[in-house]
Amino acid sequence: MSITPSLVSFVAAKEVVRELPMASWVYGALALAGFLLLLAVLWSFRNTGHKMTQGKGAHSDQAQRS
Numbered sequence: 001m002s003i004t005p006s007l008v009s010f011v012a013a014k015e016v017v018r019e020l021p022m023a024s025w026v027y028g029a030l031a032l033a034g035f036l037l038l039l040a041v042l043w044s045f046r047n048t049g050h051k052m053t054q055g056k057g058a059h060s061d062q063a064q065r066s
Contacts, residue, residue, distance in 0.1 A: 020027075
């Protein structure tokens with residue numbers, strides 16, 4: 001059995017093309033919007049660690065003075 005006929009038929013076969021459901025730039029815009037949403041969630045928790053430790057531990061003396 002020769003490999004040449006199967007190789008020729010493989011190369012000659014038409015490539016199947018699947019169209020994307022959206023334009024390519026929309027994927028980038030959705031990714032950017034998702035990252036901005038995650039940044040907003042992260043930003044909403046800023047300074048939370050400091051608020052949780054007030055009145056506890058070694059930093060309580062400094063928190064009471066200010």
